[in-house]
Amino acid sequence: LSAAPEVSKEDGRPKWDNKFQYILSCIGFAVGLGNVWRFPYLCQIHGGGAFLIPYFIALVFEGIPLLHLELALGQYLRKGSVGAWNTISPYLGGIGVAMWMVSALVSFYYNTVLTWVMWYFLNSFQEPLPWSVCPLNENRTGFNEECYESTAVNYFWYRKTLNITPDIAETGTLQWWLVLCLASCWAFVYLCTIRGIETTGKAIYVTAIFPYLVLTIFLIQGLTLPGATEGLIYLFTPNLNTLKNPRVWLDAATQIFFSLSLAFGGLIAFASYNPTKNDCEKDAVTVAIVNSMTSLYASIPVFSVLGFKATTAYWDCLDRNIINIINEFDLPEESIMRQNYTSWISVLNSSYPEKIAGLKLKSCDLHEFLDQSVSGTGLAFIVFTQAIILMPGSQAWAILFFIMLFSLGLSSMFGNIEGVFTPLLELQIIRRSAPKELLSGIICLISFLIALCFTLGSGSYWIDVFDRYAGSVPLLVIAFFEVIGVAYVYKIKRFSKDVEWMTGRKLSLYWQVTWRFISPLLLLIVFMAFVTLQMQKPPSYTAWNPKYEGFPMKEEKVYPPWVQAICVLLAAFPCVCVPLVALFHLVKQKCRSKGPSFVPPEVFCQGTNS
Amino acid sequence: DAQNAFKVRISIKTALGDNAYAWDANEEYLFKAMVAFAMRRYSSKSTTQISNVLLCNVTDRVSFWFVVTDSSKNVTTVPGSEVEAAIRMNRNRINNAFLLSDKTLQFLKITSTLSPPVEPSTPVWLIVFGVVLCLIVVGILFLVVSGIQKHKKKNKESTERENLEEKVEVTLENGIPCEALDLKAGHINGVFGADDERFTSL
Numbered sequence: 001l002s003a004a005p006e007v008s009k010e011d012g013r014p015k016w017d018n019k020f021q022y023i024l025s026c027i028g029f030a031v032g033l034g035n036v037w038r039f040p041y042l043c044q045i046h047g048g049g050a051f052l053i054p055y056f057i058a059l060v061f062e063g064i065p066l067l068h069l070e071l072a073l074g075q076y077l078r079k080g081s082v083g084a085w086n087t088i089s090p091y092l093g094g095i096g097v098a099m100w101m102v103s104a105l106v107s108f109y110y111n112t113v114l115t116w117v118m119w120y121f122l123n124s125f126q127e128p129l130p131w132s133v134c135p136l137n138e139n140r141t142g143f144n145e146e147c148y149e150s151t152a153v154n155y156f157w158y159r160k161t162l163n164i165t166p167d168i169a170e171t172g173t174l175q176w177w178l179v180l181c182l183a184s185c186w187a188f189v190y191l192c193t194i195r196g197i198e199t200t201g202k203a204i205y206v207t208a209i210f211p212y213l214v215l216t217i218f219l220i221q222g223l224t225l226p227g228a229t230e231g232l233i234y235l236f237t238p239n240l241n242t243l244k245n246p247r248v249w250l251d252a253a254t255q256i257f258f259s260l261s262l263a264f265g266g267l268i269a270f271a272s273y274n275p276t277k278n279d280c281e282k283d284a285v286t287v288a289i290v291n292s293m294t295s296l297y298a299s300i301p302v303f304s305v306l307g308f309k310a311t312t313a314y315w316d317c318l319d320r321n322i323i324n325i326i327n328e329f330d331l332p333e334e335s336i337m338r339q340n341y342t343s344w345i346s347v348l349n350s351s352y353p354e355k356i357a358g359l360k361l362k363s364c365d366l367h368e369f370l371d372q373s374v375s376g377t378g379l380a381f382i383v384f385t386q387a388i389i390l391m392p393g394s395q396a397w398a399i400l401f402f403i404m405l406f407s408l409g410l411s412s413m414f415g416n417i418e419g420v421f422t423p424l425l426e427l428q429i430i431r432r433s434a435p436k437e438l439l440s441g442i443i444c445l446i447s448f449l450i451a452l453c454f455t456l457g458s459g460s461y462w463i464d465v466f467d468r469y470a471g472s473v474p475l476l477v478i479a480f481f482e483v484i485g486v487a488y489v490y491k492i493k494r495f496s497k498d499v500e501w502m503t504g505r506k507l508s509l510y511w512q513v514t515w516r517f518i519s520p521l522l523l524l525i526v527f528m529a530f531v532t533l534q535m536q537k538p539p540s541y542t543a544w545n546p547k548y549e550g551f552p553m554k555e556e557k558v559y560p561p562w563v564q565a566i567c568v569l570l571a572a573f574p575c576v577c578v579p580l581v582a583l584f585h586l587v588k589q590k591c592r593s594k595g596p597s598f599v600p601p602e603v604f605c606q607g608t609n610s
Numbered sequence: 611d612a613q614n615a616f617k618v619r620i621s622i623k624t625a626l627g628d629n630a631y632a633w634d635a636n637e638e639y640l641f642k643a644m645v646a647f648a649m650r651r652y653s654s655k656s657t658t659q660i661s662n663v664l665l666c667n668v669t670d671r672v673s674f675w676f677v678v679t680d681s682s683k684n685v686t687t688v689p690g691s692e693v694e695a696a697i698r699m700n701r702n703r704i705n706n707a708f709l710l711s712d713k714t715l716q717f718l719k720i721t722s723t724l725s726p727p728v729e730p731s732t733p734v735w736l737i738v739f740g741v742v743l744c745l746i747v748v749g750i751l752f753l754v755v756s757g758i759q760k761h762k763k764k765n766k767e768s769t770e771r772e773n774l775e776e777k778v779e780v781t782l783e784n785g786i787p788c789e790a791l792d793l794k795a796g797h798i799n800g801v802f803g804a805d806d807e808r809f810t811s812l
Contacts, residue, residue, distance in 0.1 A: 184742060191746055
């Protein structure tokens with residue numbers, strides 16, 4: 001009568017509206033803030049264009065194989081991370097649990113970064129931009145001291161936004177403006193993920209495509225700025241000597257790995273909503289290549305703007321020196337220009353060396369300014385905001401820039417939330433009849449409450465801790481076990497048959513070799529090198545302390561022991577799940593084998609569970 | 611005398627660019643007049659003359675030193691503090707006379723009070739935040755309400771379908787429900803065709 005047998009096979013699992021939505025979601029998850037503020041930095045410090053060589057090698061031997069593995073896994077087993085690994089083997093269920101945990105930990109702090117972006121966005125509607133001028137001090141005779149000694153941009157970031165404390169142990173108070181922005185960010189995430197992929201699938205059209213539009217606009221505008229071409233040439237010129245440094249190869253491998261958002265479980269969740277007869281091989285290659293191309297594409301406007309900023313800083317340096325000389329020697333205005341500065345200096349130095357020495361002129365070197373490299377939040381909130389002030393129509397550029405950062409981060413958040421949401425939905429934490437909206441609401445509310453810790457005065461130090469320890473080492477461990485689990489527990493022969501059934505063609509030798517040998521080996525080497533490098537010096541951080549003698553340089557401090565303990569916990573807790581769950585199942589099996597009469601009801605239920 | 615003398619530095623080209631005027635004796639005269647005006651306004655006595663203001667050491671920069679003498683008290687110079695106060699009070703007028711600003715018409719040793727930035731009563735960002743939050747809340751409410759409505763419609767549909775299935779299942783044959791008939795016990799008359807032809811297929 002009715003299509004009853006087919007309904008149970010369909011099992012009411014949500015699915016993507018079309019293939020494009022799925023690809024866009026994967027690309028949005030992979031393309032994040034790191035593509036804009038980490039990759040250009042790595043290119044800059046590791047010899048410009050030469051960095052692309054280890055980067056593409058890592059992409060081919062580590063990135064694409066792992067990506068294909070995750071997508072194929074999710075698509076074939078049609079379950080989230082926890083369910084998928086439980087299906088492969090109950091002993092490997094710990095991998096799924098670890099993935100879920102890492103996704104949760106990263107979601108907490110990642111949205112706080114978006115909170116900062118939103119705060120800057122809200123402040124971009126003012127004229128003049130609030131980070132362009134220093135506020136006055138109390139008696140209005142000069143500028144605020146902290147602001148005067150550093151720069152207005154630094155002051156706005158460290159004082160007006162973070163209200164940062166000088167030490168991680170000093171927690172400070174909740175910053176109410178950040179709490180408001182955090183609440184609205186989580187409300188926004190709730191709005192987009194309210195019904196799982198039904199709603200994120202619609203939102204992703206905007207959040208994944210909009211950044212490319214803005215990057216293009218910035219590219220065109222950036223190339224017209226003075227000094228942009230010098231910046232581009234200097235920063236992209238390959239310096240092949242850097243390849244001798246193993247650090248470069250390590251950075252390339254870790255960058256590819258973290259950039260593709262592997263081992264979060266989000267990709268498995270996305271792929272599980274696909275129809276099984278889908279070409280996951282082509283999808284994996286597409287997503288990986290688009291991600292890398294985006295990184296490259298984003299570096300061009302970033303380098304143009306950095307070149308522009310360096311050039312203006314160089315001109316400012318020259319102008320200041322010129323003014324000092326003109327005032328000292330009472331020469332007519334505009335007698336010394338930037339072009340004849342060097343000739344004038346040599347003439348004056350030969351005739352009045354003591355006077356010139358007394359002026360204490362700073363040496364202005366364009367390459368020195370170009371070499372100043374910043375990554376992460378410093379690039380976005382300090383360097384870029386300073387460059388935006390110098391552009392005509394700064395409000396519009398600021399608004400565009402921060403909306404772009406917000407979309408980039410939001411599309412990555414979708415993947416993180418999906419990595420938390422899908423396993424919980426499958427574990428049926430709440431009743432089947434309860435709406436999905438309730439579960440996503442609970443997740444967002446709990447995450448918001450936990451993330452309130454990051455709005456404290458010391459919040460940004462804690463975000464660094466989470467980023468360095470929860471969002472790095474566990475992922476490498478999980479990925480290693482992932483590859484080993486599929487290659488040697490599930491067995492490559494069986495897996496290639498599954499993939500063949502899905503894609504319709506035989507697995508090429510490239511996949512067999514990388515899955516079996518190259519990727520696990522690479523991951524092991526990267527993990528060892530990474531941990532060794534971390535252990536070499538005691539974990540330290542740089543603090544913003546106005547009372548420090550070297551202010552405005554940041555003070556280098558060591559983490560107190562209790563913070564170090566938290567770091568270790570954050571890194572170890574997800575990793576430890578893998579052996580713990582295996583041990584748990586081993587013990588359960590032993591108990592079961594001891595008592596054959598006791599047959600747990602789950603045995604019967606496993607077959608019918610789809 | 612250096613105590614009561616002030617150095618002035620003027621940067622006309624920086625301020626006006628192409629519209630810059632040349633610094634000549636007429637401009638110097640104007641300057642003397644402005645300083646005399648400032649002294650008169652400050653001390654409210656009309657004794658200061660233009661000739662009381664003395665300029666010296668004019669360079670190409672343009673920079674020079676000036677002092678204000680007091681003709682009533684025997685060729686002494688007016689104390690620096692008075693001159694400073696007078697200039698401070700009338701700084702705006704002096705700047706405007708020369709189309710310059712505090713930065714381009716510098717009186718070294720006299721600091722200018724900085725004007726506070728204009729601060730609106732409610733910070734702008736709060737207004738934008740209110741707008742953004744309202745949009746988000748409206749969006750969430752819309753999605754939640756539509757979700758509840760869809761849920762209700764699905765429930766209604768499923769109960770309707772259940773009723774329909776009940777009606778279909780309870781087909782009666784001579785007042786006896788078909789399930790009650792034990793087809794195995796009876797003898798199937800092949801003449802009447804296969805069993806399932808009795809029921810119209812849906």
